[in-house]
Amino acid sequence: xxxxxxxxxxxxxxxxxxxxxxxxxxxxxxxxxxxxxxxxxxxxxxxxxxxxxxxxxxxxxxxxxxxxxxxxxxxxxxxxxxxxxxxxxxxxxxxxxxxxxxxxxxxxxxxxxxxxxxxxxxxxxxxxxxxxxxxxxxxxxxxxxxxxxxxxxxxxxxxxxxxxxxxxxxxxxxxxxxxxxxxxxxxxxxxxxxxxxxxxxxxxxxxxxxxxxxxxxxxxxxxxxxxxxxxxxxxxxxxxxxxxxxxxxxxxxxxxxxxxxxxxxxxxxxxxxxxxxxxxxxxxxxxxxxxxxxxxxxxxxxxxxxxxxxxxxxxxxxxxxxxxxxxxxxxxxxxxxxxxxxxxxxxxxxxxxxxxxxxxxxxxxxxxxxxxxxxxxxxxxxxxxxxxxxx
Amino acid sequence: xxxxxxxxxxxxxxxxxxxxxxxxxxxxxxxxxxxxxxxxxxxxxxxxxxxxxxxxxxxxxxxxxxxxxxxxxxxxxxxxxxxxxxxxxxxxxxxxxxxxxxxxxxxxxxxxxxxxxxxxxxxxxxxxxxxxxxxxxxxxxxxxxxxxxxxxxxxxxxxxxxxxxxxxxxxxxxxxxxxxxxxxxxxxxxxxxxxxxxxxxxxxxxxxxxxxxxxxxxxxxxxxxxxxxxxxxxxxxxxxxxxxxxxxxxxxxxxxxxxxxxxxxxxxxxxxxxxxxxxxxxxxxxxxxxxxxxxxxxxxxxxxxxxxxxxxxxxxxxxxxxxxxxxxxxxxxxxxxxxxxxxxxxxxxxxxxxxxxxxxxxxxxxxxxxxxxxxxxxxxxxxxxxxxxxx
Numbered sequence: 070x071x072x073x074x075x076x077x078x079x080x081x082x083x084x085x086x087x088x089x090x091x092x093x094x095x096x097x098x099x100x101x102x103x104x105x106x107x108x109x110x111x112x113x114x115x116x117x118x119x120x121x122x123x124x125x126x127x128x129x130x131x132x133x134x135x136x137x138x139x140x141x142x143x144x145x146x147x148x149x150x151x152x153x154x155x156x157x158x159x160x161x162x163x164x165x166x167x168x169x170x171x172x173x174x175x176x177x178x179x180x181x182x183x184x185x186x187x188x189x190x191x192x193x194x195x196x197x198x199x200x201x202x203x204x205x206x207x208x209x210x211x212x213x214x215x216x217x218x219x220x221x222x223x224x225x226x227x228x229x230x231x232x233x234x235x236x237x238x239x240x241x242x243x244x245x246x247x248x249x250x251x252x253x254x255x256x257x258x259x260x261x262x263x264x265x266x267x268x269x270x271x272x273x274x275x276x277x278x279x280x281x282x283x284x285x286x287x288x289x290x291x292x293x294x295x296x297x298x299x300x301x302x303x304x305x306x307x308x309x310x311x312x313x314x315x316x317x318x319x320x321x322x323x324x325x326x327x328x329x330x331x332x333x334x335x336x337x338x339x340x341x342x343x344x345x346x347x348x349x350x351x352x353x354x355x356x357x358x359x360x361x362x363x364x365x366x367x368x369x370x371x372x373x374x375x376x377x378x379x380x381x382x383x384x385x386x387x388x389x390x391x392x393x394x395x396x397x398x399x400x401x402x403x404x405x406x407x408x409x410x411x412x413x414x415x416x417x418x419x420x421x422x423x424x425x426x427x428x429x430x431x432x433x434x435x436x437x438x439x440x441x442x443x444x445x446x447x448x449x450x451x452x453x454x455x456x457x458x459x460x
Numbered sequence: 461x462x463x464x465x466x467x468x469x470x471x472x473x474x475x476x477x478x479x480x481x482x483x484x485x486x487x488x489x490x491x492x493x494x495x496x497x498x499x500x501x502x503x504x505x506x507x508x509x510x511x512x513x514x515x516x517x518x519x520x521x522x523x524x525x526x527x528x529x530x531x532x533x534x535x536x537x538x539x540x541x542x543x544x545x546x547x548x549x550x551x552x553x554x555x556x557x558x559x560x561x562x563x564x565x566x567x568x569x570x571x572x573x574x575x576x577x578x579x580x581x582x583x584x585x586x587x588x589x590x591x592x593x594x595x596x597x598x599x600x601x602x603x604x605x606x607x608x609x610x611x612x613x614x615x616x617x618x619x620x621x622x623x624x625x626x627x628x629x630x631x632x633x634x635x636x637x638x639x640x641x642x643x644x645x646x647x648x649x650x651x652x653x654x655x656x657x658x659x660x661x662x663x664x665x666x667x668x669x670x671x672x673x674x675x676x677x678x679x680x681x682x683x684x685x686x687x688x689x690x691x692x693x694x695x696x697x698x699x700x701x702x703x704x705x706x707x708x709x710x711x712x713x714x715x716x717x718x719x720x721x722x723x724x725x726x727x728x729x730x731x732x733x734x735x736x737x738x739x740x741x742x743x744x745x746x747x748x749x750x751x752x753x754x755x756x757x758x759x760x761x762x763x764x765x766x767x768x769x770x771x772x773x774x775x776x777x778x779x780x781x782x783x784x785x786x787x788x789x790x791x792x793x794x795x796x797x798x799x800x801x802x803x804x805x806x807x808x809x810x811x812x813x814x815x816x817x818x819x820x821x822x823x824x825x826x827x828x829x830x831x832x833x834x835x836x837x838x839x840x841x842x843x844x845x846x847x848x849x850x851x
């Protein structure tokens with residue numbers, strides 16, 4: 070224990086310095102020493118190699134201290150030291166973002182993958198999109214340090230495979246991760262899309278500053294992200310929060326058969342009354358999510374009723390989650406965030422009625438960007454961990 | 461960080477030594493040094509004050525090492541250094557146990573509190589019982605270091621009070637804790653009874669060696685205990701696992717209205733058919749839990765049906781918990797453990813059908829003692845924490 074304590078302290082000091090510089094840049098050595106309770110010389114000893122490597126930059130001088138002396142030199146992370154490609158595959162049209170080490174998004178793109186495209190075609194399209202991102206930023210492949218992927222679905226130990234919604238069965242995410250790594254000769258991180266969005270909300274969104282959070286996501290898929298004691302809880306094999314197959318009171322099948330987008334579209338196609346069909350202005354069997362949003366915004370009673378029914382079922386699930394986890398707040402996200410003015414209120418009322426200890430419900434602050442932001446946090450942390458060990 | 465590192469290392473070394481001595485006694489200084497990766501002199505420096513204080517004892521000599529030299533002196537905790545009174549208040553007849561610092565139970569007693577007894581009477585009865593325990597062991601009040609209480613119910617921030625089943629409303633547990641502390645001039649720890657039982661199963665029962673566990677308890681009350689990453693998860697305000705008020709598919713009210721003992725007795729009283737009433741050999745309105753157990757053991761079809769219905773509902777709850785938490789196993793306990801030969805199989809089948817990733821279900825290994833054992837673990841740890849800081 071004592072033998073490795075010195076190395077442990079050095080590494081954790083460097084990691085704490087990098088984190089602080091990331092969060093508070095620009096910041097002086099004196100500030101860092103004060104805030105982290107380190108001696109000035111410890112800070113200097115640790116910063117020097119980081120400056121030499123170009124991981125940290127000096128960016129000017131701050132105000133002189135009250136006690137006099139030279140004005141302090143200010144430090145920040147060198148964003149251009151390494152780059153991250155983040156990809157949200159949980160939508161029909163995947164989102165791509167290129168970011169620097171500071172987590173600033175430099176470029177964004179989307180990709181339309183034709184339905185039914187075969188695996189090699191998908192892989193090729195994604196690789197080309199990453200190259201397009203890099204060339205937008207004028208960045209060579211060698212400076213891409215991490216590719217971070219958010220994908221739907223989760224691994225079932227019992228079935229020995231990823232369980233995915235039918236919409237995503239043309240993807241083969243574990244093979245995809247390996248192939249991308251080979252193609253770009255870089256680390257590829259993959260995480261469930263709901264968990265990525267949960268991290269995004271935790272670090273920069275509606276869950277910031279809280280320790281125990283339930284992120285409830287609904288749209289193409291339904292799932293929960295769980296923050297416990299300020300950290301993402303993934304479970305024994307990464308499938309914590311996989312609520313899509315859970316049975317909920319008042320409905321006959323599992324949750325997903327009533328709330329996911331396919332179920333919503335199916336109900337609209339089969340049951341929409343004459344007035345809704347007229348407002349739709351196209352054959353009901355061709356209705357898509359954009360049509361549903363338009364009808365809902367126009368106040369169509371049948372569409373509003375469908376969303377209300379979904380919210381009631383989600384509310385029961387949320388009440389159970391809140392009782393089990395004794396969280397501080399529920400953050401609602403996913404494609405159905407567009408309906409939040411109707412859904413949040415129903416979630417609140419159901420939680421108030423059914424949860425052991427009711428808590429506030431708020432909408433996602435990051436919306437469609439939640440998973441991308443979560444991926445960037447995760448990737449930045451992984452890079453800083455590595456730099457703290459190796460510098 | 462570096463400034464307090466030395467003190468932190470000293471305290472954590474002492475704590476690790478005490479833990480190791482507790483778990484492996486008798487153990488030599490050389491073994492401790494090897495297993496904890498400490499130098500021999502660090503071990504000796506830390507053990508010396510523990511011996512002087514009488515917290516640790518030398519109990520003989522072990523075998524000589526292969527490398528020769530004197531045979532090593534063996535160490536163990538001095539159980540008689542301090543004593544713990546553990547009280548499980550979750551039953552109609554509370555269980556009392558006196559244990560030493562090694563966690564050995566020296567004496568046990570039960571207390572029958574008359575229904576409707578007023579608070580002062582209850583407090584007096586419990587204080588007298590603790591004194592009786594101490595006198596059984598010939599131990600003065602001054603050597604009682606901790607009183608550890610397991611109580612049903614949980615605190616609701618929303619309602620600003622403990623929520624308890626009606627059976628326990630004559631207790632006022634937070635006042636009770638304070639009064640006991642004043643009476644015995646000692647630390648009183650209080651924890652929810654299901655959480656205490658969960659800790660018992662984790663440290664010495666069916667959850668030993670696992671990292672992610674759901675302990676599902678049913679009987680007078682229904683609740684869940686959650687072990688995540690090897691530790692008890694209590695939630696934001698201590699009410700994690702409070703599932704009694706959760707709504708479950710297939711029943712109209714919250715979980716407790718279908719599975720708790722009062723609901724079971726009520727159903728037996730109201731709906732028992734002629735054959736069951738005959739086998740009961742007393743008026744149905746006077747049926748108690750012992751009668752139910754007797755009828756169930758005799759294979760009475762109506763009673764078996766009641767337990768099956770309860771197991772189906774519990775199974776749905778368990779499947780939801782397992783999906784949300786991605787645990788490794790479910791441990792079933794509480795008064796209904798007596799029905800485990802019927803209940804476990806139904807839980808397994810429901811989890812297999814409805815959980816995202818099915819896992820094994822086993823019965824509690826400690827039975828009625830689970831909460832007492834959990835209280836002793838908790839109290840021993842608190843005492844060792846304190847000794848590591850203060851010695």
